Amino acid sequence: MRGPKRFTRVVEDFVCDKCSTTVKGTGYTNHCPSCLWSKHVDINPGDRSATCGALMEPVLIETEKQDTVITHVCIECGHKKRNKTSPVDSIEAILLVVQKQNKSRT
Numbered sequence: 001m002r003g004p005k006r007f008t009r010v011v012e013d014f015v016c017d018k019c020s021t022t023v024k025g026t027g028y029t030n031h032c033p034s035c036l037w038s039k040h041v042d043i044n045p046g047d048r049s050a051t052c053g054a055l056m057e058p059v060l061i062e063t064e065k066q067d068t069v070i071t072h073v074c075i076e077c078g079h080k081k082r083n084k085t086s087p088v089d090s091i092e093a094i095l096l097v098v099q100k101q102n103k104s105r106t
């Protein structure tokens with residue numbers, strides 16, 4: 001720990017490895033708004049210092065108070081991360097994950 005401020009805001013556009021959508025970076029974007037897949041690049045949010053770099057699958061959608069939270073699991077190392085959805089995220093993609101998680105429960 002080198003002080004409390006560990007969040008690094010990096011503004012960058014990126015191309016989604018999963019669906020090839022070009023994602024406009026806001027500095028807070030950590031997943032693709034059209035397919036919701038993420039990438040295992042951060043140890044601390046925004047620092048891009050994880051060496052894994054594999055895709056992270058959205059496996060679970062939960063609602064907490066006002067927020068919708070996606071749980072991402074790295075397909076390579078199994079690392080789990082929870083991320084809030086952003087207002088630009090595709091509702092259809094969110095519903096698809098919800099459908100999948102409902103199916104796997106029955």
Ligand SMILES: [Zn+2]
Binds near residue numbers: 016017033036
């Ligand atoms: Zn995508």
Ligand SMILES: [Zn+2]
Binds near residue numbers: 075
């Ligand atoms: Zn990983």
